[in-house]
Amino acid sequence: MPRGTKIxxxxxxxxxxxxxxxxxxxxxxxxxxSRDGEEGLAMVHKAKPDLVxxxxxxxxxxxxxxxxxxxxDPATKDIPVIILSALMRDINKSKAVESGADDYIIKSEAxxxxxxxxxxxxxKKYNKSAPVxxxxxTETKENExxxxxxxxxxxxxxxxxxxxxxSPVVHEQNAPKDAPQAPSQEIxxxxxxxxxxxxxxxxxxxxxxxxxxxxxxxxxQPQAVPGAQTPQQNTASSVPKASPAVVFFLIxxxxxxxxxxxxxxxxxVTGK
Numbered sequence: 001m002p003r004g005t006k007i008x009x010x011x012x013x014x015x016x017x018x019x020x021x022x023x024x025x026x027x028x029x030x031x032x033x034s035r036d037g038e039e040g041l042a043m044v045h046k047a048k049p050d051l052v053x054x055x056x057x058x059x060x061x062x063x064x065x066x067x068x069x070x071x072x073d074p075a076t077k078d079i080p081v082i083i084l085s086a087l088m089r090d091i092n093k094s095k096a097v098e099s100g101a102d103d104y105i106i107k108s109e110a111x112x113x114x115x116x117x118x119x120x121x122x123x124k125k126y127n128k129s130a131p132v133x134x135x136x137x138t139e140t141k142e143n144e145x146x147x148x149x150x151x152x153x154x155x156x157x158x159x160x161x162x163x164x165x166x167s168p169v170v171h172e173q174n175a176p177k178d179a180p181q182a183p184s185q186e187i188x189x190x191x192x193x194x195x196x197x198x199x200x201x202x203x204x205x206x207x208x209x210x211x212x213x214x215x216x217x218x219x220x221q222p223q224a225v226p227g228a229q230t231p232q233q234n235t236a237s238s239v240p241k242a243s244p245a246v247v248f249f250l251i252x253x254x255x256x257x258x259x260x261x262x263x264x265x266x267x268x269v270t271g272k
Contacts, residue, residue: 005128007119008032008049010040010066011084012058016107016260020053023112029119037061041069044076050128051119054101056085056092064099071100080122084115086264108264111257 007029011017014035021031032047034040038060044052052070056063063083070076082103083096093104102122105115 005051005123006030006032006047006049007051007053008034008040008043008047009053009084010034010037010043010058010063011053011055012036013055015256015263019256019260020112020115024116024119027116037063037066041066044070044079045073048076049079051123052079052081053084053115053119054081056083056087056096064095067096067099067101078126080126082115082118082122086268088268108261108268 005028007024009017009020009024009031012035017033017035021033024031032043032049034043036059040052040054040058041061043049054063054066058066061069063085067081067083070079070081077100080102081100082105083093083101084105084107085092085096086107088106088108096104102125103118105118110118
């Protein structure tokens with residue numbers, strides 16, 4: 001199924017709803033929210049979601065009653081339902097499965113990533129594929145010309161224009177592979193007049209000129225510019241650093257998850 005698979009989450013815990021809504025939307029799902037069983041049943045009939053995440057302990061209509069109503073109605077009986085509850089007893093799980101639940105997840109034992117995997121498995125069971133997470137758009141350079149493969153025929157015409165006027169068109173063609181090549185000719189430049197170099201004027205008197213040996217010049221050494229960075233410094237400075245906002249956001253998510261687990265654990269302990 002394309003991106004936008006509808007998930008209806010029915011739960012009265014606002015913090016848990018906000019957490020799962022954000023994670024599910026990041027995974028590509030469209031999430032609707034209901035805070036009690038009565039409102040959840042109305043939204044099931046109205047929106048016809050692809051899957052329902054249902055809590056048990058809720059005001060007005062609890063999860064067992066809402067599940068029985070969904071599965072007894074011919075218009076909604078084929079909608080998959082996953083129970084997401086804090087109740088940890090096996091009898092609760094057995095009752096939910098017997099009433100038609102496709103899976104039972106204990107809140108304190110599952111992370112949002114685990115719940116998303118359960119949702120994908122149930123959607124696959126009902127032949128409803130999970131949406132594909134959105135990919136970041138690729139940047140394209142506007143001025144970059146399209147690349148084409150090398151052609152075997154003659155090259156296209158190239159016209160060059162200057163500010164003064166158009167220049168003549170240059171035609172180029174690939175030479176055939178089997179064309180014969182003209183033999184190369186060697187040209188020897190020898191001094192005329194019996195070996196005397198005419199380019200050097202004659203010297204007065206008996207002066208002997210000895211050839212000078214060329215001296216290899218040393219390449220100029222680069223001078224250090226004050227304030228300029230060396231390649232090693234440029235490499236070290238180009239290493240990306242983690243943004244404080246990203247670190248803060250990750251820490252906040254971990255704190256919210258731990259607080260949620262602690263809240264349900266205390267709620268379970270005090271409820272005994």
